[in-house]
Amino acid sequence: MSHGQENGNSISAMEGVTPGEAGAGEASNQLARRRRIAVWVAREIVPHEARVRRWLARSRLSPEDIDEVMQEAYCRIAMLPSVDHIDRPLAYMFSTARNLLLRRLKRQQVVVLEAVSEIETWRDEDTPSPEDQTASRMSYERVLEIIGRLPERCRRVVELRKIEGWSQKEIAAHLGMTEKAVEKQVWTGVRAIREAWTQAEALSEHRMLGTERKEARSW
Amino acid sequence: MVSVSADPVRDAAARFVARMDAEDWSAADEAALQSWLDEDPLRQGLLLQMQAQWLALTPAAAEVQPPVEAEEQVETAASSGWGRRGVLAGIAASAALAFVGVRWNRNASAYATRLGEIRRLPLSDGSVMTMNSGSELTVSMADQAREVELTQGEAWFEVAKDAKRPFVVAAGKVRVRAVGTAFSVRRRETGVEVLVTEGVVETWADGDAGLRMRLEAGDRAMLSAHAVIDYETGMSSSVDRALAWRGGMIDLNGRTLYDAADEFNRYNQRQIIIADPRIAREEFDGLFRVNDPEGFAEAVKTSLGVALDTSNPAIIRLH
Numbered sequence: 140m141s142h143g144q145e146n147g148n149s150i151s152a153m154e155g156v157t158p159g160e161a162g163a164g165e166a167s168n169q170l171a172r173r174r175r176i177a178v179w180v181a182r183e184i185v186p187h188e189a190r191v192r193r194w195l196a197r198s199r200l201s202p203e204d205i206d207e208v209m210q211e212a213y214c215r216i217a218m219l220p221s222v223d224h225i226d227r228p229l230a231y232m233f234s235t236a237r238n239l240l241l242r243r244l245k246r247q248q249v250v251v252l253e254a255v256s257e258i259e260t261w262r263d264e265d266t267p268s269p270e271d272q273t274a275s276r277m278s279y280e281r282v283l284e285i286i287g288r289l290p291e292r293c294r295r296v297v298e299l300r301k302i303e304g305w306s307q308k309e310i311a312a313h314l315g316m317t318e319k320a321v322e323k324q325v326w327t328g329v330r331a332i333r334e335a336w337t338q339a340e341a342l343s344e345h346r347m348l349g350t351e352r353k354e355a356r357s358w
Numbered sequence: 359m360v361s362v363s364a365d366p367v368r369d370a371a372a373r374f375v376a377r378m379d380a381e382d383w384s385a386a387d388e389a390a391l392q393s394w395l396d397e398d399p400l401r402q403g404l405l406l407q408m409q410a411q412w413l414a415l416t417p418a419a420a421e422v423q424p425p426v427e428a429e430e431q432v433e434t435a436a437s438s439g440w441g442r443r444g445v446l447a448g449i450a451a452s453a454a455l456a457f458v459g460v461r462w463n464r465n466a467s468a469y470a471t472r473l474g475e476i477r478r479l480p481l482s483d484g485s486v487m488t489m490n491s492g493s494e495l496t497v498s499m500a501d502q503a504r505e506v507e508l509t510q511g512e513a514w515f516e517v518a519k520d521a522k523r524p525f526v527v528a529a530g531k532v533r534v535r536a537v538g539t540a541f542s543v544r545r546r547e548t549g550v551e552v553l554v555t556e557g558v559v560e561t562w563a564d565g566d567a568g569l570r571m572r573l574e575a576g577d578r579a580m581l582s583a584h585a586v587i588d589y590e591t592g593m594s595s596s597v598d599r600a601l602a603w604r605g606g607m608i609d610l611n612g613r614t615l616y617d618a619a620d621e622f623n624r625y626n627q628r629q630i631i632i633a634d635p636r637i638a639r640e641e642f643d644g645l646f647r648v649n650d651p652e653g654f655a656e657a658v659k660t661s662l663g664v665a666l667d668t669s670n671p672a673i674i675r676l677h
Contacts, residue, residue, distance in 0.1 A: 163384065163385050165385070165388070166383055166384060166385040166387065166388035166389075167383060169388055170378060170383045170388070173378070173405075173406075173409070174378065174409075176406065177406055177409035177410045177413055178410075178413055180406060180407075180409075180410035181409075181410040181411070181412075181413035181414040182414070184410070185407075185410050185411055185414040186414065207400075209403075209407070210400050210403040210404055210407065211400065211403060212403070213402070213403030213404070213406045213407045214399060214400060214402045214403035214406075214592070215403075215591070215592060216403075216406060217402040217403055217405065217406040218402060218591055218592040219591050220572060220574065220591070224571070224586055224589060241612070241641075242612065245612060245641065245643075282414075300379070301412075306381060307379060307380045307381065308380075308381055318380065321380075322376050322377065322379075322380050323376070325376040325379055325380075326372050326373050326375075326376035328376075328412075329372040329375045329376050329379075329408060329411075329412045330368070330369065330372045332411055332412055333368070333372065333407075333408050333411050333412075336411045336414075
């Protein structure tokens with residue numbers, strides 16, 4: 140980040156970030172910024188990610204390419220200094236993904252014209268359809284199910300952290316584990332939950348695409 | 359048992375997410391994360407996605423914030439949107455706004471460029487400004503401030519560092535302030551466009567401190583007196599492309615033909631007209647000289663197979 144470049148300027152002095160404080164203060168600022176953005180993404184985007192992916196899939200991109208577009212879109216968001224100025228998060232995600240997708244289609248030089256015009260129609264589905272809502276609920280259940288199937292010790296840690304909202308330190312004291320050991324269980328939990336989301340998204344994408352593909356074939 | 363296939367990058371991302379989830383994030387952790395992120399730009403996205411997936415569906419976790427600086431707490435405690443910044447920004451802004459209003463136009467020197475002229479001008483404080491075609495501005499250098507008023511067109515500023523004298527560009531009601539930075543300001547029909555090539559700038563609107571924003575290198579924002587119309591970040595390459603005019607070039611990276619024609623028409627008497635709205639939306643790539651609209655039109659003709667009419671010396675017609 141550029142905090143280092145602005146040593147001695149009055150903007151940073153005004154905000155209380157003087158060069159000498161870089162270090163622990165800077166680290167916790169970065170952590171706080173990252174966390175604020177992640178909380179926002181968790182609330183506004185993750186539950187609807189399958190919708191974005193499904194819509195990207197209409198451009199006939201391979202699932203691997205869709206993964207990359209999604210990751211690039213998340214990159215753009217990760218680099219924002221703040222997300223406060225974004226009024227409609229999902230629309231923002233859609234348009235970021237669309238721009239990246241158009242760029243990619245152009246690079247591949249396979250600009251399927253219908254695909255591009257399809258992409259422009261995303262505004263029409265701005266409100267979640269009943270299918271979307273079902274998909275979100277399915278994702279939720281899928282995640283709970285995955286937590287339930289984690290090995291005992293890991294499941295306890297993840298439940299206390301994610302569902303009860305205890306801190307890692309509190310969990311360590313309660314379960315008589317070291318904090319490092321708790322962190323390690325959280326690590327396993329993070330991976331399992333990612334897997335759960337990925338599967339849930341693939342599932343809903345597949346289900347929805349199944350119907351759309353059939354329609355496409357008939358014309 | 360849940361089977362999770364091996365993937366070293368994802369596993370490393372998960373480890374950082376777990377580490378950030380604990381309470382004792384240190385400068386060393388931050389440094390380790392930064393160097394891991396620097397290896398591949400896509401990792402930023404992966405990390406955010408995984409951190410968000412971990413946090414999703416966790417009402418309790420979403421509310422618990424790690425301990426942060428006092429400044430940050432004010433920010434999270436206030437309401438959402440621009441209002442949230444207003445609290446802090448208001449204090450900072452009132453100081454800056456006061457003197458900008460009073461000192462404007464004292465000992466000002468005026469500069470203008472003609473159509474097609476791109477002019478590079480050193481300023482008395484060591485800064486350098488590059489004016490684009492058809493631009494007008496005034497510069498005033500005072501003891502406590504360096505002020506530029508852009509009345510028309512676009513200019514790119516490479517600002518010499520001087521913390522005691524902020525460098526402020528005014529474009530209508532929009533203000534852009536820098537301290538040792540390079541950035542451009544362009545007045546357009548729809549608003550004022552700011553591109554940052556180096557360092558950090560601060561923007562706001564005169565009379566509306568709530569619009570205060572901080573832009574970093576690679577950021578682009580379109581501002582009006584009342585709103586931030588558009589904002590993009592991390593776009594260093596496209597910012598550089600948008601400023602290709604500094605070298606006398608136009609870089610059309612996927613711009614629509616309509617935009618492209620508009621761009622050439624900024625520099626040339628001979629105007630490009632696109633008579634067919636359907637081709638106006640086609641996107642186009644390429645690097646052209648600003649004074650060669652004919653060359654551009656030829657390229658469009660060849661690559662998009664459209665008709666070109668150059669019989670009128672005042673216009674170039676694509677249809």
